[in-house]
Amino acid sequence: MKRQLLGKLTALLLLPLFLFADVRESVDKNALYRGGSVIYTIAVSGKDVEFPTITEIGGNPILGTSGSQNVSIINGDFQKTVSKSYTFTPKDSLEIPSYKVLVNGGVEMTKPITVKVVEPSQDKSAPVVLDIRLSKESAHVGELVRFDLVFKQKPNVPVYKLDIEEPQFEDFWVKKMAGSEDGVEGEYTTKTYRYSLFAQRSGKLSITSVTANVGQLAQQRRRGLDPFFDSAFGQKLRYTKVFSNELILAVEALPNRLELYGDFNIKTNVDKTEVAANKPLNLTISINGVGNIDDVKKYSLDIEGAVIYANEPEIKARVVGEDYLGTFEQKIVIIADGSYTIPPLKLRYFDRESQKEVVKQTQPIEITVNGGVAKVSTLMSASDNTKG
Secondary structure (H helix, E strand, O other), X not given: OHHHHHHHXXXXXXXXXXXXXXXXXXXXXXXXXXXXXXXXXXXXXOOOEEOOOOOEEOOEEEEEEEEEEEEEEEOOEEEEEEXXXXXEOOOOOEEEOOOEEEEOOEEEEOOOEEEEEEOOOOOOOOOEEEEEEEOOOEXXXXXXXXXXXXXXXXXXXXXXXXXXXXXXXXXXXXXXOOOOEEEEEOOEEEEEEEEEEEEOOOEEEEEOOOEEEEEEEEEEEOOOOOOOOHHHEEEEEEEEEEEOOOEEEEEEOOHHHOOOEEEEEEEEEEOOOEEEOOOEEEEEEEEEEEEOHHHOOOEEOOEOOOEEEEOOOEEEEEEEOOEEEEEEXXXXXXXXXXXXXXXXXXXXXXXXXXXOEEEEEOOOEEEEEEOOEOOOOEOOOEEHHHOO
16 A cells, blocks of 8 residues: 555656646736737646637637747756737726636636726926827818927926827827927927828817837946946936826718818819811819819719729818918729710718808710710719719
C-alpha cells in the first residue's frame, strides 16, 4: 500500500509543469477618457490552449487582435505561455465578462475586469484653454455651420509644442479651412482654427470634446553636477492633455427626402447637335451655387440603342464668409446610330431663402445622327438627386 502511494506521488511530482494551467487576464488601462481604446489580454501557461472567440465586448466591436508566445525550459521542465490581446473602444463604463479558455483538455475561466470611461472636463481658468464654438445653434441637414476651434494661452505660459486632434464628429461632414487666425481675448492670446460642418441627419446632435496635447518645458536636474551651474539642468517637454467644451446643435430634417440645401443653378451643353453615326458626342452638366454641393449625386442617362459613358463629376468648393460656394461638372459621352433627344435633367433642393423645395431642370436637346437608323427613343434619365 505504501509503495503504491509512493509511486503515485512520484508520478505526480514528475509531471511536466505544462500540465498545470495558469490563466491571467489584464487590461492596459482601467480608466480612460471617452474615445480612447483598451487592450484586453488573456495569457495562459499550458500545453494545449484554445482561446475564446471574441468579436465584441459589452457591445463594442473588437477593432484588432494580436498574439504572442513564449517557450522556456526551467530545470528541465518545459513551459509555454501564450497570450492573445483584443483592442476595443468602449462607449461607456463596463465590466469585461468572464471567458472560458480551454487548457490541457480542461476549462479555465478568466476573472471579470471593470473598465471605467471618464468624461473629460474643461477648466476655463487654466493657463491654457481649448474652446469650440458654433456660428449658430440650429440648422438644416446639409446647411453650413461654421465651427471654430480656439486655443487660448496666458502670455506668461510658453507652449513649445501643440498637437490638436483633428475634429471628427459622428453624423457630421467636417471640412477644414486653410490657415489660422491670431487674436486676444481678455488675458489670453488666441489661435483660431476654422472648419465647416454639414449635418448628415436631423436631431439634437452632439459636438463632442476635442483634445489637445500641450508640450511645455520642464527642467530636470542632472545627477553629479553642481546645481549652481545652468549646465546642471536639462530641459524636457512635459505634455498636458487639455479638453474642450461640448456643444449641441439642433438639426432640422429637409422635407420630401431632399439632400441639398442652398441655392443652385443647373445647365447642360453639348459640343455639337449634329454628329455622324457611331461617333461620340460630349455632354457637359454644370451646376453652381451656394450650399452643400458635395452632396450632388452623379447623373446618368439611358438612351435606347446608344452607348453611354458617364464620367465621375468634378466638384470644387470654397468658403467665402458664411457661404459655401461650389461648382459641379460632369461629362457624359454618347455614341448612337440614330437621332435622339437628351431629356431634361432635374435638380431638387431646399432653397435657403424661401425655405421651400425648388426644382430646376435643363431644356431637352435634339441630336441629329447622320448616316444611321431612324430616331431612337430616349428613356427617363436617372439621378439620385432627382428622387423624391
